[in-house]
Amino acid sequence: MTHEHARLRLKTWSFAVVVVFSNVFGNFFLKRGMPPALATPLAYITVLFHPWVALGVLLMIVWMLSRMALLSWADLSYVLPVTAVGYVLVAILGKVLLNEQITMQRWAGIGLIVAGVALVSGGSAPQTAHPGTETAGPGQ
């Protein structure tokens, strides 16, 4: 049980890292490549072939698949707050890469997110509802 627990936790953390990084960089490239306006429905399709947007979309596909894999064993109510650490990464990348200021308010927000992530990841196992018992409701 403890061995199983440790295995699941390590796997969960590895996938959470991929989910967070692909989402952060995917959004970054999307925002970078988006034109000022999308006038016609066709523009929504042609914009996908812009290099930065295409790279962003590729990373969003990685994000979606890794998140699906993560959700195949971990609870949604666990994955949601834990992957929110991405917001912290965005703020830090903004400071390091784009020289953006991190105000006191943003530091406070970063602190709250980190505290929330620590509470959820430290305070509960990734999985509470067991697979294979979907009609019987929660396990344990």
Next chain:
Amino acid sequence: MKWLLIGIIVASTTVGEVLQAAGMRRHGEIRDFRPGAIGRALTVLARNRFVIAAVAAMAVSFFAYLGLLTIADLSFAVPATAVTYVLETVLAKYVLKEHVNWLRWVGASLVICGVALVSL
């Protein structure tokens, strides 16, 4: 227009992610990550009704988000869509039957406040 897009994004993201979690839970834990096994898993998942509906809802969310980014800043888009955390945690408890203990509620609440502070 801005608020209409926010409404579409919040609704489709919430529905899409809950359906995705339900579909993946039904599929069961993915254990084999060799390319062939991943291909087989994708083939199975492509016939999973929950996953199909989730992908459709998330595509709506994605294009609405692209539209929103052209008329609004990330600093508006991100906190406005953070409300999905609340909705999804509630649905995780009542629809997906997860055990949302008090640590998860407190953690999710801290994250929502933190997201608002970071992006406002």
